[in-house]
Amino acid sequence: MKIAVPSLAGIASLALALISAPGMLAPAAAADDAGIVVYNAQHESLTQAWADGFTKETGIKVTLRNGSDTEFGNLIVQEGKGSPADVFLTENSPAMVLVDNAGLFAPIDPETLAEVPEQFRPAHGRWVGVAARSTVFAYDKTRLTEDKLPKSLLDLADPAWKGRWAASPSGADFQAIVSALLELKGEAATLNWLKAMKQNATAYKGNSVAMKAVNAGQVEGAVIYHYYYFGDQAKTGENSKNVALHYFRNQDPGAFVSISGGGVLASSQHPKEAQAFLKWVAGKGGQEILKTGTSYEYAVGVGAQSNPKLVPLDDLQAPKVEASKLNSAKVTELMTEAGLL
Amino acid sequence: MTAAHPTAEIGRPGRLALPGAGARRRLAAPWMVAAAVLVALATLLPLGFVVAVAIQTGWTTASALIVRPRVGELLVNTALLVALTVPISAVLAVALAWLTERTDLPGARLWSWLAVAPLAVPAFVQGYAWVTLIPSLEGPLAGVLVSVIAYFPFLYLPVSATLRRLDPGLEDAAASLGHSPWRVFFRVVLPQLRLALCGGSLLIGLHLLAEYGLYVMIRFDTFTTAIIDQFQSSYNGPAANMLAIVLVACCFGLLGFEAGLRGRARYARVGAGADRQPQPRRLGRARLPCLALPAIVTALALGVPCVTLARWLAAGGAEIWRFDEILRTLGQTLGLALIGAALTTLAAIPMAWLSIRAPGRLQRLLEGSNYIVGSLPGVVVALALATITVRVALPLYQTAATILFAYVLMFLPRALVSLRASIAQAPVELEQAAHSLGRSPAGALWAVTIRLAAPGAAASMALVGLGITNELTATQMLAPNGTRTLAMAFWAYSSEIDYAAAAPYALMMVLLSLPLTWLLYVQSKRTAGR
Numbered sequence: 001m002k003i004a005v006p007s008l009a010g011i012a013s014l015a016l017a018l019i020s021a022p023g024m025l026a027p028a029a030a031a032d033d034a035g036i037v038v039y040n041a042q043h044e045s046l047t048q049a050w051a052d053g054f055t056k057e058t059g060i061k062v063t064l065r066n067g068s069d070t071e072f073g074n075l076i077v078q079e080g081k082g083s084p085a086d087v088f089l090t091e092n093s094p095a096m097v098l099v100d101n102a103g104l105f106a107p108i109d110p111e112t113l114a115e116v117p118e119q120f121r122p123a124h125g126r127w128v129g130v131a132a133r134s135t136v137f138a139y140d141k142t143r144l145t146e147d148k149l150p151k152s153l154l155d156l157a158d159p160a161w162k163g164r165w166a167a168s169p170s171g172a173d174f175q176a177i178v179s180a181l182l183e184l185k186g187e188a189a190t191l192n193w194l195k196a197m198k199q200n201a202t203a204y205k206g207n208s209v210a211m212k213a214v215n216a217g218q219v220e221g222a223v224i225y226h227y228y229y230f231g232d233q234a235k236t237g238e239n240s241k242n243v244a245l246h247y248f249r250n251q252d253p254g255a256f257v258s259i260s261g262g263g264v265l266a267s268s269q270h271p272k273e274a275q276a277f278l279k280w281v282a283g284k285g286g287q288e289i290l291k292t293g294t295s296y297e298y299a300v301g302v303g304a305q306s307n308p309k310l311v312p313l314d315d316l317q318a319p320k321v322e323a324s325k326l327n328s329a330k331v332t333e334l335m336t337e338a339g340l341l
Numbered sequence: 342m343t344a345a346h347p348t349a350e351i352g353r354p355g356r357l358a359l360p361g362a363g364a365r366r367r368l369a370a371p372w373m374v375a376a377a378v379l380v381a382l383a384t385l386l387p388l389g390f391v392v393a394v395a396i397q398t399g400w401t402t403a404s405a406l407i408v409r410p411r412v413g414e415l416l417v418n419t420a421l422l423v424a425l426t427v428p429i430s431a432v433l434a435v436a437l438a439w440l441t442e443r444t445d446l447p448g449a450r451l452w453s454w455l456a457v458a459p460l461a462v463p464a465f466v467q468g469y470a471w472v473t474l475i476p477s478l479e480g481p482l483a484g485v486l487v488s489v490i491a492y493f494p495f496l497y498l499p500v501s502a503t504l505r506r507l508d509p510g511l512e513d514a515a516a517s518l519g520h521s522p523w524r525v526f527f528r529v530v531l532p533q534l535r536l537a538l539c540g541g542s543l544l545i546g547l548h549l550l551a552e553y554g555l556y557v558m559i560r561f562d563t564f565t566t567a568i569i570d571q572f573q574s575s576y577n578g579p580a581a582n583m584l585a586i587v588l589v590a591c592c593f594g595l596l597g598f599e600a601g602l603r604g605r606a607r608y609a610r611v612g613a614g615a616d617r618q619p620q621p622r623r624l625g626r627a628r629l630p631c632l633a634l635p636a637i638v639t640a641l642a643l644g645v646p647c648v649t650l651a652r653w654l655a656a657g658g659a660e661i662w663r664f665d666e667i668l669r670t671l672g673q674t675l676g677l678a679l680i681g682a683a684l685t686t687l688a689a690i691p692m693a694w695l696s697i698r699a700p701g702r703l704q705r706l707l708e709g710s711n712y713i714v715g716s717l718p719g720v721v722v723a724l725a726l727a728t729i730t731v732r733v734a735l736p737l738y739q740t741a742a743t744i745l746f747a748y749v750l751m752f753l754p755r756a757l758v759s760l761r762a763s764i765a766q767a768p769v770e771l772e773q774a775a776h777s778l779g780r781s782p783a784g785a786l787w788a789v790t791i792r793l794a795a796p797g798a799a800a801s802m803a804l805v806g807l808g809i810t811n812e813l814t815a816t817q818m819l820a821p822n823g824t825r826t827l828a829m830a831f832w833a834y835s836s837e838i839d840y841a842a843a844a845p846y847a848l849m850m851v852l853l854s855l856p857l858t859w860l861l862y863v864q865s866k867r868t869a870g871r
Contacts, residue, residue, distance in 0.1 A: 037822050043837065044833050045837075063822045063823045064822075064823075065822050065823075066817070066829075066833065067817065067818075068573045070573060070574050071572060071573045075727070078727075078728060078731055079731050079738075080731075082731060082735050082738070084738070084739060084822065169570075170570035170573060170574065171573075172573070172574075175574065203560075203562075204560060205557045205560065205566075205570075205836075206836050206838075208836070208837055208838040209560075209836075209838065211838075212476065212838055213476075216476040216477060218476075218477055231837075232838070235839065235841075236656060236841070239838055328574075332571075332574045332580075335574070336406075336411075336571075336580050339409070339410055339411040339414075341411070341567070341570055341571055341574055341580070
């Protein structure tokens with residue numbers, strides 16, 4: 001006890017000293033003027049690989065702040081012009097639309113836009129697609145055969161599917177799929193489908209967890225994105241041994257291909273570096289990482305190749321959805337109304 | 342400081358045996374009141390934010406968001422969780438404490454350490470361990486099982502410490518009056534455990550309300566998981582804030598319940614009492630069955646995480662050990678935990694002192710406000726601070742100061758519970774004696790009570806440090822760019838179900854928590870005043 005009293009006082013004064021020493025806990029915040037801050041809602045490992053590659057080539061430091069699509073989209077809107085972010089990367093388009101509607105994006109350099117074909121970026125050019133992901137129905141191949149699979153995403157609203165399928169409704173991925181459904185089929189149909197989903201589906205937190213449940217035989221199938229399966233297969237395969245992927249195709253809402261976006265904030269203090277980063281990601285270097293890395297997302301650059309293990313993008317028969325119109329706020333509202341959130 | 346202003350505003354002294362108003366005035370109360378009021382005002386910031394949003398939202402929208410089936414589901418889930426987990430943990434903790442402190446159980450010291458050790462395993466690491474062992478584990482019963490395993494040490498710790506300090510003379514007296522051992526236990530021992538049981542139960546209850554990672558792992562929705570779902574879908578939309586309002590109401594309920602149970606009895610005694618150890622009860626033939634209880638609990642609470650971690654570490658091989666990243670993460674976690682723990686303990690001292698020395702209506706109000714904010718999920722505190730700093734204090738936005746401030750708000754209850762129990766054991770008469778011998782009020786406080794409460798302060802620091810090491814959501818939202826704690830790294834990997842890559846971070850969190858847990862254990866074994 002004689003030791004305890006001075007040590008408490010000692011630790012307190014140490015604490016004060018540490019706090020008053022600038023940058024003690026914030027080595028990357030503001031200390032380095034040349035670096036950029038990326039609000040990253042993409043998978044950390046992918047963006048880290050992008051950042052490392054970019055830094056290696058240009059010497060510009062990249063600091064990542066990791067979170068999820070809509071969380072960051074709304075945060076940036078809250079932060080407004082005071083946002084410390086220079087670049088915003090998402091997994092899906094709706095969060096980009098959110099920030100764009102608030103007028104917070106700067107126009108993307110024309111050279112960067114030229115790296116990406118028109119179908120993977122909005123015409124207004126205030127953000128750009130950097131990767132893509134396909135909706136799939138991941139099913140337990142030991143229990144379902146091809147003839148028993150749903151023909152359309154809408155079939156899953158049928159009472160016959162009650163208790164048999166899963167999704168991750170709280171995730172940005174699934175909400176992007178719903179936003180496509182909303183865009184394609186309208187509000188009433190979407191709400192009805194969501195209400196049926198509340199009855200029929202099991203909710204998991206995260207696509208990988210939903211796939212794991214399919215693999216463990218807890219549920220027959222799950223609406224997720226394709227690359228969770230490929231990623232797990234490339235690692236231990238432990239969570240996808242019994243899983244196969246069903247692509248809806250036929251321009252079905254369930255064949256939706258979601259565009260991961262990148263944008264530069266109008267308030268950025270380092271606009272040149274931020275634009276350079278996005279150009280690198282959309283260009284050869286960044287797209288090559290998509291092909292050779294472990295993310296298994298689709299490359300979207302002009303002439304860029306995706307990982308050869310994937311079903312080619314052109315074969316997916318995705319529905320035509322204008323990415324700049326996807327409405328995340330409305331989707332959240334409908335999902336709340338359906339009792340999913 | 343003249344004693345011109347009596348401490349009338351503190352309210353009636355309750356049943357605390359004070360020699361008289363004159364003596365009371367000489368304690369360092371006005372300073373302490375001022376400090377406690379300041380801390381309490383700070384703790385009310387997030388609550389004020391939630392209420393302000395509710396008012397802005399308007400009655401029609403608010404009621405539509407609160408009165409809906411989803412909220413009913415969450416209410417049932419959350420209530421069920423608390424109503425089952427807390428009593429089961431209490432029975433388990435008392436049984437284990439009795440076996441390890443009062444009987445000739447073989448290896449009692451070892452079992453007693455093993456009953457505290459699960460504190461070193463963060464709740465979401467427990468969830469990770471259980472879910473990879475039994476992938477189908479989910480729902481309310483799974484929630485109760487893993488919650489009891491993760492949180493019962495919060496009850497075991499104070500209960501066993503109190504058991505150890507109890508004056509065996511009281512039990513002897515009861516026994517000599519012809520009471521059976523069971524009757525002695527229920528009439529004499531159990532009532533004296535009341536403070537420990539109430540404090541520990543409240544702590545567990547608040548944790549259950551605020552826990553996130555564990556319930557995501559085992560797929561069990563509570564208000565906190567739903568609030569975070571809403572936040573991730575719309576950041577700070579009205580729906581999330583309305584869920585937060587209901588959660589705050591749950592906390593009020595819990596606090597009121599605990600206050601009612603705790604009562605106002607006095608637990609300190611003057612002098613060392615009968616200076617002897619109680620006679621350990623012989624278990625005789627019951628030995629083996631009695632051994633089964635700590636053995637099973639240890640297997641569940643420590644065995645499962647150890648086996649899981651070992652399995653993933655082996656499966657991951659050498660490539661999961663990215664040492665540069667791991668070391669950087671470890672350093673940042675250590676820094677935040679150490680500083681946050683010291684600040685939180687300092688902030689808790691005035692309140693803890695007041696609650697023992699000058700209990701009353703104002704004190705209850707102040708203390709209650711501390712607990713309420715401590716029971717808000719980190720994400721609510723974080724959102725409030727993020728919005729407030731963005732709007733009115735931009736230079737503070739995403740700085741070390743803000744995240745540390747959030748830690749103080751969130752972990753104040755932990756510091757309070759440890760400090761309060763310790764100060765309660767430091768007789769007020771000694772402080773008054775020091776003063777009458779010529780010390781200033783503050784000097785008397787420092788020389789006597791603070792020193793006697795030092796074990797409590799150490800325990801408080803350890804508990805808060807543990808909390809910060811395992812904190813996730815607020816750190817993610819408020820910490821400066823580039824911050825990466827062990828918990829953040831673990832969560833990032835495990836939510837991509839890269840369980841192998843997550844394992845080294847889980848191991849580091851456990852290793853980091855072990856010495857803190859050990860400190861807690863040692864402090865709880867010391868007898869105050871010796």
